[in-house]
Amino acid sequence: MDHGIVLSAIYPEIMTNCSQMLSRLKEVANQQLYNCVELYFSGSEQEEKQINQALSDLDLRLVFLAGFPMKERRTDITAREEEIRRRSVQDVYELYEHAKALGAKKMLIVSGPNWKERDEGKIIQQARKSFFELDSYAEDDGPKISVEYFPVLREPYLALGSTNLMAHIFEGQNYRHIGITFDTSHVAQLQEDMMESFMKVHHWTHHMHFANSMSAYKEHPLYGDRHPLFSLEGGDYSLEQMKENYLKLLNNGLLQNIDIGSMEVISRGEEDWYYRKTAEEASILWS
Numbered sequence: 001m002d003h004g005i006v007l008s009a010i011y012p013e014i015m016t017n018c019s020q021m022l023s024r025l026k027e028v029a030n031q032q033l034y035n036c037v038e039l040y041f042s043g044s045e046q047e048e049k050q051i052n053q054a055l056s057d058l059d060l061r062l063v064f065l066a067g068f069p070m071k072e073r074r075t076d077i078t079a080r081e082e083e084i085r086r087r088s089v090q091d092v093y094e095l096y097e098h099a100k101a102l103g104a105k106k107m108l109i110v111s112g113p114n115w116k117e118r119d120e121g122k123i124i125q126q127a128r129k130s131f132f133e134l135d136s137y138a139e140d141d142g143p144k145i146s147v148e149y150f151p152v153l154r155e156p157y158l159a160l161g162s163t164n165l166m167a168h169i170f171e172g173q174n175y176r177h178i179g180i181t182f183d184t185s186h187v188a189q190l191q192e193d194m195m196e197s198f199m200k201v202h203h204w205t206h207h208m209h210f211a212n213s214m215s216a217y218k219e220h221p222l223y224g225d226r227h228p229l230f231s232l233e234g235g236d237y238s239l240e241q242m243k244e245n246y247l248k249l250l251n252n253g254l255l256q257n258i259d260i261g262s263m264e265v266i267s268r269g270e271e272d273w274y275y276r277k278t279a280e281e282a283s284i285l286w287s
Contacts (some may be wrong), residue, residue, distance in 0.1 A: 001255055002061055003286055004036030004262030006209070008068070009227065010275050011267070015040050015068070018047040022054050029058035033279055036260050038063040041102065052103040063207070063260060064099035066092065067110040067148055071156055076112025077130040078123055078159040085126055088112065089133050096137065096145075104143040106207060106260060108181055109134075111160035114152050123159050127169050131178050138177035146207040148181035151189040154224050162190060163197040170204040179206040179257075183264070184245075185213035185227060188236035194245055202254055208261040210246070210285060212237050227266040229274075230281050243285050 007024060008014055014021040021041060028034055037060055041051060055062050069075070070092070077092060079085040092109060099107040111127065131147070138145055152161020160166060166180055182205045187197040198205070212235045214222045222228045230239035237245075249255050263282045267274035 001208075001258045002036045002260045003034050003282065004038055004061070004063065004260050005034050005278065005282070006038040006065070006262055006264040008039040008041075008065065009264055009266045010278065011271055016042055018043050018050060021051060025051075025054050025058055025060060029060055031279065033282060034262075035059065036061040036063065036105075036262060038065055038108070038260075038262050038264075040065040040068040041098075042069070045101065048098065048101040052101065055103055061106075061260065062102060062104040063106045063108055063146075063262070064095075064102055064104035064143065065108050066095040066099065067108050069095065070110050071158075074113060077109070077134075078111040078126045080115060080119075080122065080126065085130060089130050092130075092134060093137055096134075096143065099143045100139075106146055107143040108146050108148055108207070110148055110150070111158045114157045114159050114161065118152075120165060124165070124169050127160065128173065131169070131173070131175060135175045135178045140177075142177075144206070145178045146181040147178065148183055148186075148209075150183075150186050150225065154189055156225065163187060163192055163200050166204075167200045170201070175204075180204045181207040181209065183209040183211055184242065185209070185211035185225065185236065185264075188213050189215055189225065191215070194237075195248065198249065198254065202257065206257050206259050208258055209264040210242060210261060210282075211264040212242075227264050229265055229277055230285075231277070239281055239284060246285060 075088045075091050077088045149160040149166050150158045180201050211227050212230045214220050215236050263278050265278045
């Protein structure tokens with residue numbers, strides 16, 4: 001498993017600033033802790049070429065976070081209305097081309113917003129249609145597509161919102177280019193046991209986010225999908241608990257399908273401090 005960091009969660013300015021992006025990539029490579037970065041970037045074709053070349057020169061793999069613009073634009077690949085679903089799939093095709101231009105190994109996507117009148121059978125049907133179309137569009141030597149699921153009753157309120165639902169969607173399907181992103185903080189927010197949830201979807205999971213969350217105190221400023229450090233008092237996981245779970249998965253051969261696992265922490269000011277603290281926790285987790 002390659003070890004990565006969700007870089008644009010700590011340094012959001014890199015999503016639109018190519019020079020800052022190139023500088024941060026060099027810092028990551030020089031640290032020699034991570035061999036993968038996860039990020040979103042919106043810029044010119046020439047800037048995409050520069051970033052692609054830098055990633056190659058620095059020997060860093062890339063996960064392109066298409067979920068970021070999809071949430072902003074309300075791209076809805078699980079829409080009840082067929083016209084909206086088809087148009088949203090076309091939007092993801094365009095994002096895939098940007099991922100290719102950047103040299104990404106993987107592209108992360110998300111579902112559309114939760115339905116007001118929820119019909120899980122129909123959501124499964126719509127998701128499978130979109131996944132089939134995206135799987136057919138993706139190229140053998142292009143980025144693989146990975147679907148991240150979120151707690152359905154919490155921000156960002158997306159339609160694909162439980163481990164059981166994801167298992168039902170993928171069961172019996174033969175996607176060649178699409179798998180699942182397993183985010184440890186999301187299953188905690190779903191009040192699911194991390195190990196039990198992973199076992200339900202590990203056959204289709206090839207990407208992980210090692211992340212914390214705060215679920216115990218609704219009044220806490222970091223409640224919900226805020227991705228704090230593992231050192232947060234009262235968080236859903238301590239660093240020791242996460243390392244114990246990680247070693248269980250590793251020692252039982254359950255991470256063999258995972259090609260990239262990344263630390264995901266969202267900074268709140270003091271970005272360099274958050275980067276250093278995330279690196280410290282990553283060093284302990286993966287040592």
